Amino acid sequence: MTTETTSQLTSLFSNSTLNRIERMRLNPLRRLTNRSRGEHLAGKGGSSTDFADYRDYATGDDMRYVDWNIFARLRRPYIKQFLHEEELHVVIMVDASSSMLFDDKLLKARQLAAAFGIMGLLNVERVSVYGIHQQEGKPWMLPPGTGRTRIRALLEFLENLEGGGDVPVEKAIETMLRFHRGRGVAILLSDFLTFSNLSRSMNLLFSSGLEVWGLQILGESEVSPNLEGDLRFVDSETGETLDITNAGELLSLYQEHRAWQEEMLHQQCRSRNGRFTSVNSSMTLESVLFDTLCRQGWVLR
Amino acid sequence: MNWPSFSFPFGGWFFLSLIPLVVLYFLKLKRPRMEIPSLALWQSVVNDQRVNSPFQKFRRNLLLLLQLILLCLIILALMQPFISAGPETAEYLPVLIDCSASMSSTVKGADQTRLDLAKEQTRGMIENLRGNGRIALFSFSTGGRRLTEFTDDKQILLRALDKVEATHRASRLDEVLRMADAFARTSPIQRVVVMTDGNLTEHVDFELPFKLEVQRVDEGGNNLGITEMNARRSGTDSWDVFVRVAGSSSEPVYGELKLTQDGRTVGRESIVASNEDSERVVFSIDSTGASLLQATLELSDFDSLEVDNTVWLNLPQTRPLKVRTSAELFSWQHALNVQSDLDIDSGESPSAPAYDLIVSDSEDLGGAAAPIVIYSGIVPGELKDLIEVNDVDLDETPVQIVDWVNTTPLLRHVQLRDVQIGQKARFADGADAHDLEERGFEVLVHGAEGPLMLQRRRGLETEYYFLFHTDRSTLPYRVAFPILVTNVIESAMQRASLSEIVAAPTGVLPALSVTSEREYVIQGPTGESDTVRSTVNGLLTGVQADIVGKYEITDAGELVASVGTGLLSPLETSLRSVDELQFAELNVTTNESQMIDSDRHLWWTLALLAFVFLLIEWWYFQRMKTGVVA
Numbered sequence: 001m002t003t004e005t006t007s008q009l010t011s012l013f014s015n016s017t018l019n020r021i022e023r024m025r026l027n028p029l030r031r032l033t034n035r036s037r038g039e040h041l042a043g044k045g046g047s048s049t050d051f052a053d054y055r056d057y058a059t060g061d062d063m064r065y066v067d068w069n070i071f072a073r074l075r076r077p078y079i080k081q082f083l084h085e086e087e088l089h090v091v092i093m094v095d096a097s098s099s100m101l102f103d104d105k106l107l108k109a110r111q112l113a114a115a116f117g118i119m120g121l122l123n124v125e126r127v128s129v130y131g132i133h134q135q136e137g138k139p140w141m142l143p144p145g146t147g148r149t150r151i152r153a154l155l156e157f158l159e160n161l162e163g164g165g166d167v168p169v170e171k172a173i174e175t176m177l178r179f180h181r182g183r184g185v186a187i188l189l190s191d192f193l194t195f196s197n198l199s200r201s202m203n204l205l206f207s208s209g210l211e212v213w214g215l216q217i218l219g220e221s222e223v224s225p226n227l228e229g230d231l232r233f234v235d236s237e238t239g240e241t242l243d244i245t246n247a248g249e250l251l252s253l254y255q256e257h258r259a260w261q262e263e264m265l266h267q268q269c270r271s272r273n274g275r276f277t278s279v280n281s282s283m284t285l286e287s288v289l290f291d292t293l294c295r296q297g298w299v300l301r
Numbered sequence: 302m303n304w305p306s307f308s309f310p311f312g313g314w315f316f317l318s319l320i321p322l323v324v325l326y327f328l329k330l331k332r333p334r335m336e337i338p339s340l341a342l343w344q345s346v347v348n349d350q351r352v353n354s355p356f357q358k359f360r361r362n363l364l365l366l367l368q369l370i371l372l373c374l375i376i377l378a379l380m381q382p383f384i385s386a387g388p389e390t391a392e393y394l395p396v397l398i399d400c401s402a403s404m405s406s407t408v409k410g411a412d413q414t415r416l417d418l419a420k421e422q423t424r425g426m427i428e429n430l431r432g433n434g435r436i437a438l439f440s441f442s443t444g445g446r447r448l449t450e451f452t453d454d455k456q457i458l459l460r461a462l463d464k465v466e467a468t469h470r471a472s473r474l475d476e477v478l479r480m481a482d483a484f485a486r487t488s489p490i491q492r493v494v495v496m497t498d499g500n501l502t503e504h505v506d507f508e509l510p511f512k513l514e515v516q517r518v519d520e521g522g523n524n525l526g527i528t529e530m531n532a533r534r535s536g537t538d539s540w541d542v543f544v545r546v547a548g549s550s551s552e553p554v555y556g557e558l559k560l561t562q563d564g565r566t567v568g569r570e571s572i573v574a575s576n577e578d579s580e581r582v583v584f585s586i587d588s589t590g591a592s593l594l595q596a597t598l599e600l601s602d603f604d605s606l607e608v609d610n611t612v613w614l615n616l617p618q619t620r621p622l623k624v625r626t627s628a629e630l631f632s633w634q635h636a637l638n639v640q641s642d643l644d645i646d647s648g649e650s651p652s653a654p655a656y657d658l659i660v661s662d663s664e665d666l667g668g669a670a671a672p673i674v675i676y677s678g679i680v681p682g683e684l685k686d687l688i689e690v691n692d693v694d695l696d697e698t699p700v701q702i703v704d705w706v707n708t709t710p711l712l713r714h715v716q717l718r719d720v721q722i723g724q725k726a727r728f729a730d731g732a733d734a735h736d737l738e739e740r741g742f743e744v745l746v747h748g749a750e751g752p753l754m755l756q757r758r759r760g761l762e763t764e765y766y767f768l769f770h771t772d773r774s775t776l777p778y779r780v781a782f783p784i785l786v787t788n789v790i791e792s793a794m795q796r797a798s799l800s801e802i803v804a805a806p807t808g809v810l811p812a813l814s815v816t817s818e819r820e821y822v823i824q825g826p827t828g829e830s831d832t833v834r835s836t837v838n839g840l841l842t843g844v845q846a847d848i849v850g851k852y853e854i855t856d857a858g859e860l861v862a863s864v865g866t867g868l869l870s871p872l873e874t875s876l877r878s879v880d881e882l883q884f885a886e887l888n889v890t891t892n893e894s895q896m897i898d899s900d901r902h903l904w905w906t907l908a909l910l911a912f913v914f915l916l917i918e919w920w921y922f923q924r925m926k927t928g929v930v931a
Contacts, residue, residue: 099338193339222338232332235340242340242347243332254346261342 010155012107012114013285020290021115025123026090027300028185028211029273053081087146089128089184090120091210093169093176094161096133098236099193101163103219105281108288109189110158112215115289116187117154119299121147126182129157132172132190134165141179166237168194173201183209192216192265202268212274213298214265219281222258225251305903308381315376322372326365367918374911382903383429392433393451393488395481396423398465399497401442401472402873406498406521406605416467418518419496426494427458437484438462442470442847443808445477451488469608469807469849471870472500474882475507482510499878508885515889517878523602524549525556525574526609526874527867529581530596530804534794537642538589538619544596544612546572547579549605549876556600560584562616563592572598576875591618593851593863608849609874613865614804622794625656625669630677632777633660636786643790658793662770672796673763675789678724678770681755683740687732688751690768691725700725700769702753705746709756710792711765712745715781722776724769727751742766760838761796761812806869810844810852813862821861826850 009015057066057077067080094113100106113129120127127150129142142157169190186205192198192214205212227247234241244250262278269276277296279288293299307313337343404416427436430453438448438461448461474495481493492512499517529545548554553575560568568584586594598610621644626633628649637645637660646652651669659671664679680688693699699721705712727750734744737752745765746754755766776782794800805811815821817839824830826848835841846852851865868874882889 102338105338191338193341195341195344219338222342227335230332232334233340233343234334234336236336236338238340240340241334242343244343244347250346250350253350254342257342257346257349 010114011159012111012155017286017289018118020286021118022122024115024119024289024299024301026088026116026119026125026185027297028088029275030211051080051082054078055081088120088123088125089144089180089182089210090116090125091176091180091184091186092116092127092129093172093186093188093190094129094131094158095169095172095188095190096131096161096163097165097167098163099191100217102236103221103281105191105217105219106161106163108217108279108281108283108285110161111285112217112288113187113189114155114158115285117158118151121145121150121154126184127154128180129154130172130176131157131161132167132169133161133163134167141176144182168196170194170196170198170201173205177204177208180208180210184211185213186210187213187215189215189217191218191222192261193222198265199268202272202274206272206274212269212272214269214274214276216262216265216276216278217281218278223280225254227251305382305384308383310380312376312380315379316373318376319369319372322368323365326368363921364918367914367921371911371914371918374907374914378904378907378911380904382907384901384903393435393437393484393490394426395437395439395451395484395490395493396426397439397441397445397474397477397481397493397495397497398423398462399442399472399495399501400440400465400468401500402467402469402606402608402868402870403472403498403500403521403876405467405608406524406876408519408522408605409603414467415498415518415521416465419498419516420462420465422516422518423462423496424459427455427462430455430458435488438465439477439480440465441472441474441477442468443473443476445480447480451484468847469866469868470847471806471868471873472497472502474501474505478505478507478509478513482507485511498876499880500873500876501879501882502872503879503881504883506885509889513882513884513889515882520878521549521605521876523552523554524605524609524874524876525554525598525600526606527558527596527598527612528579528609528869528871528874530594530612530614530867530869531802532594532614532616533801534619534799535585539585539587540616542568542584542586542594542596542614543581544584545579545581546574546598547576547871547874548574549576549874551576553578554600554602556598558582559597559599560586561595561597562586562588564595576877579871588616589619592616593865595851595865596867605876606874609868609870611849612804612867612869613851614802615862615864616802617798620799622658622790622797622799623653623656623671624658624660624790624793625651625653625666625671626660627662627677630660630662630772632772632782633677633786636777636783637790639783640786640790657797657799658789660789670762671793672761673765673789673793675765675767677767678773679766680726680768681742681757681766684737684742684755687729687736687740688726688768689729692773693723693725697725699723700748700750700753703747703749705754706744709745711756711785711788713788715785715788716779717746717776717781720774720776720779720781722748722753722769723773725750726753726768761840763792763796804869805846805864805866807846807849807866809842810846810864810866813841813854813864814839815841815854815861816856819856822855824853824855826852 009018057079061079065079066077070078092113094109096106100109117127117129124146126144126146128144131140133140142154169192202212229247231244231247232241233244266276275298277292279292294301398419400416404419405414407414430436435451435453436458437451438458440446440448449457452458484490490511492514495513495515497515497517498520525546525548527544528547532540532542535541542560544558546558553573555573558570558572559566567586570582572580572582574580594614594616596612604610621642623644624637625646626637628647634647637643651667654669656669656671659666659669659674661674662677664676664682680690702717702720705717707713707715726748737744742755742757744752745756753768755768757764771777791800815835817835817837820832820834821841822830822832823844833841833844841854846866849866849868851863853863854861880890
């Protein structure tokens with residue numbers, strides 16, 4: 001029996017939202033699982049209760065898996081195979097660079113990371129979280145772990161994740177892969193506003209057995225900028241400046257470039273059997289989780 | 302192409318004001334800083350925009366560029382630029398203005414004469430005089446006249462130009478070119494500009510030491526005028542008057558010619574003439590005394606030039622030719638006696654002080670004088686050291702005539718080939734025909750060893766010297782002799798204006814015989830008067846008559862003579878323009894398209910451009926303020 005308490009389990013979202021999240025699970029496009037046992041059904045034969053296939057008996061096979069009913073009818077021994085339950089490694093990367101400090105993008109990224117992490121842990125997946133930031137002395141990764149007991153550590157890590165720095169996404173991916181072992185899903189929560197091409201990073205993730213899920217979080221000022229006149233833009237991460245003359249004339253061109261970038265990221269993820277979507281940081285978490293992502297098949301309820 | 306020059310070049314200092322403009326612009330241009338998450342997208346946007354619009358860098362500072370252009374245009378306009386037509390390249394520029402009669406012609410429906418058009422163009426040149434340029438004005442018709450020195454004072458030049466008026470004389474270019482050439486010795490003249498209607502003689506006897514630019518104004522319209530008028534005595538008291546009328550157009554023009562004698566109409570003829578076909582009209586009139594004829598052309602249609610419509614001619618009083626011969630010159634007396642209308646004096650001494658013709662075998666004329674004097678067997682006193690005359694011995698071959706000048710009026714149609722002469726005239730040692738010419742004598746008849754007949758002109762008088770006595774030759778027995786005598790009489794009659802009179806053209810009045818050394822008042826057609834003193838010989842000469850009309854010569858209020866003049870120039874009447882002037886070694890084209898441009902001022906163009914740029918800047922500024930997506 002559950003009792004309603006006034007204290008929130010986490011500051012990232014309400015308990016009611018948490019309850020709804022607990023009933024959801026991730027929906028990877030491919031079965032990229034680890035050999036260690038878990039609750040995630042692997043494609044190969046295993047010892048779960050879910051039937052998979054039949055095959056001819058071979059010497060040395062466990063007699064317990066012979067289907068005696070078929071043997072009685074056909075007088076030939078057949079081995080009954082079952083799906084193997086292995087764990088899925090869910091890697092969550094939260095972009096916490098300075099660019100994410102605008103328009104509550106980082107908050108949205110932390111909320112979504114917590115939701116994805118909880119879904120993974122409650123489904124006995126192996127979950128690790130990496131923060132993309134540059135804060136001296138601050139933790140930047142939550143080591144892989146499984147089980148319901150890791151939820152608190154997960155939430156604490158994300159609640160304490162502070163933004164800042166100019167670490168680019170691609171560099172953070174390379175760093176993460178030096179520590180990472182195992183196949184699964186890599187969920188990138190970022191604004192993807194980087195000067196370099198992400199193709200190489202995507203390839204690295206894919207070759208490491210990770211399905212790339214890109215979730216772009218943009219602020220209202222990036223989706224619909226309201227600018228006019230001559231301006232001097234200052235990059236929040238690098239401090240570099242860019243002079244813009246008559247910014248109002250460039251808005252249409254900006255929107256074209258933003259759409260083109262979205263399309264490019266989408267193609268890069270899809271070509272690596274992944275997913276990509278872009279959300280506005282002004283959208284509510286519930287709207288993103290229970291509507292957008294559900295409809296796009298990211299998660300199952 | 303001429304580069305623009307500036308009337309106010311010091312205005313260029315205002316270009317320094319560009320510096321504060323640029324400084325102020327960049328001081329003012331502080332863009333608001335705006336921190337954004339990342340420049341990644343915006344950088345690609347800006348790069349894309351620069352690629353798609355190559356003038357983005359230009360557009361970035363378009364407002365500054367517009368202001369710079371605007372300021373530059375205003376300063377350039379302030380400097381008053383102009384494209385020079387050339388006067389400053391030739392610092393000393395003589396401008397020769399044609400003032401001949403054809404320049405007073407007009408075109409049907411227009412009031413401006415050719416001279417007015419030429420003066421307009423000259424005025425433009427004067428007003429555009431820049432820098433170190435100096436202009437000297439000359440006017441020319443038959444002769445040249447300097448109107449101003451080389452000066453850059455526009456007021457002096459314009460005042461002199463205003464006084465230029467068309468004369469009633471024909472045009473001759475060579476004399477005024479010689480005047481300009483004289484100036485070229487003291488001033489660096491590189492080119493000379495001639496403002497004319499092109500009605501000039503094609504051949505100009507002048508070697509061009511400078512470049513000649515002939516600026517031709519348009520030709521006049523249709524014209525009809527009198528180009529010739531003379532009278533020939535047809536009887537004792539009758540004259541035939543010949544008047545030639547010519548036109549300027551290719552189409553025939555009709556008119557009526559009226560002849561008046563002392564104000565009384567004595568003839569009227571319809572005439573038709575074109576530039577290809579002139580018409581000669583003959584009037585027969587009776588006149589025993591002196592009278593003044595006036596031929597007037599009356600046209601019903603437009604006539605471009607009026608000054609050639611009237612010509613005057615003075616008919617002298619008819620009288621016998623007064624001839625004086627020496628008493629011993631029987632051959633001459635015999636030949637003269639058969640001629641009519643002669644009053645021959647063959648006495649030992651002259652009975653009158655003046656004759657029309659004197660034939661003498663003595664150098665002493667006994668105080669008598671004549672326009673034509675013929676000496677027989679006389680060697681002029683000035684030539685005694687150059688010529689010696691001896692009798693031919695009986696055993697010697699008679700002297701024969703080798704050559705003679707048959708174009709002189711006296712020897713016209715005279716055949717002297719077989720004449721034998723009993724006297725031998727020959728040059729002294731070292732003397733030749735050149736020495737005779739130096740002393741004013743011209744050889745008319747050449748013998749084998751020396752001259753046989755000489756001619757000398759002294760003012761209006763002409764002397765002929767037979768160096769042999771005509772009676773010592775076979776000349777009186779030859780057919781040539783009566784022809785010679787007839788020629789002599791004809792020349793004497795012409796000189797005495799008893800046989801043929803030609804109307805006087807404008808310029809200088811013909812010499813008049815009056816009382817010697819007296820002052821006479823000459824009143825011209827326009828009322829102006831001048832006082833001229835007669836010479837010792839009783840001649841009134843050098844009286845200027847530039848205007849067509851009647852001139853009255855009075856002595857103490859009493860009319861002495863009336864003399865009329867006319868234009869009488871086929872060239873001027875034809876109004877024909879020559880396309881090319883042929884000089885001694887060079888041809889100069891006269892082309893209407895060869896306009897001598899005046900300076901083109903550019904300040905108003907720049908001011909207009911500045912205004913346009915001001916409007917563009919205003920529009921661009923307003924667009925920047927309101928054209929942003931809110």
